[in-house]
Amino acid sequence: MEYNKIMRFRILISTFLLAMTLALLAFRVPTDNLDPAWAAVGQGISYREFRLSNPPNHVYVARMEAKNTQATLETSIAGGFIATDRETVSSMAERYTDAINYWGAETPSRTPAWGTRNQVVAAINGSYWDIRNDPEGVPYNGMVQSGWYAKRFDDCGGYTGFGWDIFRRPFIGGDIRHIPDKQLIRLPDGSTLIFQGINIPRGEDQTVLYTPQYEAMTPTSETGIEVLVEMERPLLILPASQAKGIVRAIHAHKGQTPIPFDHIVISAQGAGESALAALQPGDSIGVSQELSPCNPGDPTPPNSGWNKTYASLGGHFYFLANGAIQYEDFQNNKGATVPDPRTAIAFDGGYTPDNQYTGQYVYFIVVDGRNPGFSNGMTIEQLAIFARDTLSATYAVAQDGGGSSTMVINGEVKNNTYCNNLICDHHLFLPLIHSAPGEENRLLMPSQSTQSRNAAYQRWVANGIMMVEIKPLEQLTTTLSAGDIVSSTGRVEVRLGPGDNYAVLSEISAETLRYGHIVAHTLNGIKAKNAYWWKIDWGEGLIGWSRQEELHK
Numbered sequence: 001m002e003y004n005k006i007m008r009f010r011i012l013i014s015t016f017l018l019a020m021t022l023a024l025l026a027f028r029v030p031t032d033n034l035d036p037a038w039a040a041v042g043q044g045i046s047y048r049e050f051r052l053s054n055p056p057n058h059v060y061v062a063r064m065e066a067k068n069t070q071a072t073l074e075t076s077i078a079g080g081f082i083a084t085d086r087e088t089v090s091s092m093a094e095r096y097t098d099a100i101n102y103w104g105a106e107t108p109s110r111t112p113a114w115g116t117r118n119q120v121v122a123a124i125n126g127s128y129w130d131i132r133n134d135p136e137g138v139p140y141n142g143m144v145q146s147g148w149y150a151k152r153f154d155d156c157g158g159y160t161g162f163g164w165d166i167f168r169r170p171f172i173g174g175d176i177r178h179i180p181d182k183q184l185i186r187l188p189d190g191s192t193l194i195f196q197g198i199n200i201p202r203g204e205d206q207t208v209l210y211t212p213q214y215e216a217m218t219p220t221s222e223t224g225i226e227v228l229v230e231m232e233r234p235l236l237i238l239p240a241s242q243a244k245g246i247v248r249a250i251h252a253h254k255g256q257t258p259i260p261f262d263h264i265v266i267s268a269q270g271a272g273e274s275a276l277a278a279l280q281p282g283d284s285i286g287v288s289q290e291l292s293p294c295n296p297g298d299p300t301p302p303n304s305g306w307n308k309t310y311a312s313l314g315g316h317f318y319f320l321a322n323g324a325i326q327y328e329d330f331q332n333n334k335g336a337t338v339p340d341p342r343t344a345i346a347f348d349g350g351y352t353p354d355n356q357y358t359g360q361y362v363y364f365i366v367v368d369g370r371n372p373g374f375s376n377g378m379t380i381e382q383l384a385i386f387a388r389d390t391l392s393a394t395y396a397v398a399q400d401g402g403g404s405s406t407m408v409i410n411g412e413v414k415n416n417t418y419c420n421n422l423i424c425d426h427h428l429f430l431p432l433i434h435s436a437p438g439e440e441n442r443l444l445m446p447s448q449s450t451q452s453r454n455a456a457y458q459r460w461v462a463n464g465i466m467m468v469e470i471k472p473l474e475q476l477t478t479t480l481s482a483g484d485i486v487s488s489t490g491r492v493e494v495r496l497g498p499g500d501n502y503a504v505l506s507e508i509s510a511e512t513l514r515y516g517h518i519v520a521h522t523l524n525g526i527k528a529k530n531a532y533w534w535k536i537d538w539g540e541g542l543i544g545w546s547r548q549e550e551l552h553k
Helices: 002-027 089-096 271-276 380-390 417-422 450-456
Strands: 039-042 045-053 056-065 071-077 117-125 143-145 148-151 162-165 170-172 183-186 192-194 207-210 225-231 243-252 263-268 284-289 309-313 342-347 361-367 395-398 407-409 432-434 442-444 463-471 485-488 492-495 504-508 515-518 526-528 531-537 543-547
Touching: 039 117, 045 117, 045 380, 056 071, 056 117, 056 407, 071 089, 071 117, 071 143, 071 309, 089 117, 089 407, 089 463, 117 342, 117 361, 170 395, 192 271, 207 271, 225 271, 243 263, 263 271, 309 463, 342 380, 361 380, 361 463, 380 395
Parallel strands: none
Antiparallel strands: 039 045, 045 056, 056 361, 071 463, 117 407, 117 463, 143 148, 143 309, 162 170, 162 309, 183 192, 183 284, 207 263, 225 243, 225 263, 243 284, 342 361, 342 395, 432 442, 485 515, 492 504, 492 543, 515 531, 526 531, 531 543
16 A cells, blocks of 8 residues: 555656656747748748857858849838837738839839839848837837838938838938928919928828828818819829829818828928818829938938838847947947847948948847846847857847847747736746737646747737738739729628728718719729729718728729
């Protein structure tokens, strides 16, 4: 009997030790399956994981061939609206996949035009936002998205961050400002009107431009005037030439004007109101804007005017320039000198005297942290050394770090967002009870798969940046054509653009039979988000985009 008790006790102890050992192995970040070399994950895009030992760190890097015309960079906005939303990196990547972009038409020169689509391959989080004072998630500093200047950079507020222009040049901007008489709307009679802002609440006696990235509708009251303008291209930063458009509607004392995907709304009160009142539908206007250096005598970086920038994000620490670590930019900042999870954008090479880019790669870098003994996190200096010595990068700028640091490759969260957000201790192997945003509390065992754990513990962020493979334009040309009468076959969504990534403007119920006609548009029949889309005038002022499968001719 005594022998049996001893054996049962030994079995119990052995089982306990085995369970603890398995938990230890499961909880550790695996080191035997890290990529030994760069692995192709998309056209012109590759990925690699680095395990560093002194100090211990796990680093995730995606790189894009800057000269590969089948890939480009694109920024992402939480919820699609810069004013009101927050979202995880993986959710943004999914929403922008198969969405149309403005990168290039299917020609050898890839002339910019709407219609090609994103296949999102790599995605990381973007710049900071004020989580305490701004629950709506508006990002700090400026942003350009798919050629639209969606949020202005702060005047003389420090480095503007990372940029990527339509000439395939990466750059990090300098200290800039918006000189008023270089932010102009050119009216049909040749006169000009200065606008005071982009995608901000309009004040008294102000003229403000609203782009599709702001919200589904303008935030204005029933004062002033609003002019809806269909643009031939996004509101690029264009100082010499102008982004041109056609006036489609004029709303006086109404407010709340919808903003379709290829339109802007000019909203004015006061002096601008009287200048816009003379416009008529069909009139042509132009918009030009320019960024100027704060200190004209200082050395200027390539594309210091941000001309024809396609994608950009604000940055925090500009820690690497021309291969030299920029200690003066971070050495006295406590946020830079402690080991933490980090996110950064870097690139190699440099520029010729006429500003031609000579490098090969743009890099996305994410460093895990808060996991002692496995990935401690990096200081900005350590991050700079890694970017320079391991990746041979010459320029780099940091994005938001800490719990926001996230790397997504082809829809899969790669890094340990669990530890970045919860602060892990590798000596603890008991089950932990936590909850992710929007989820109920649930038991999270250490043996749970890394991917499911990380996907659940992403932090909501305001924006991000992506490496995308360019999917070709696909368009039906024989099914429907301009002027055709169509009817609803049931429930029909009318959206602000071709794709379910655009907001629903209105909805025709399944019980309502409604007739409309196809409006002439170069993108009619375009494929986006796994459907074909048509622009339809449903009458009573309702004009928008609907799926072909919801229509009957």
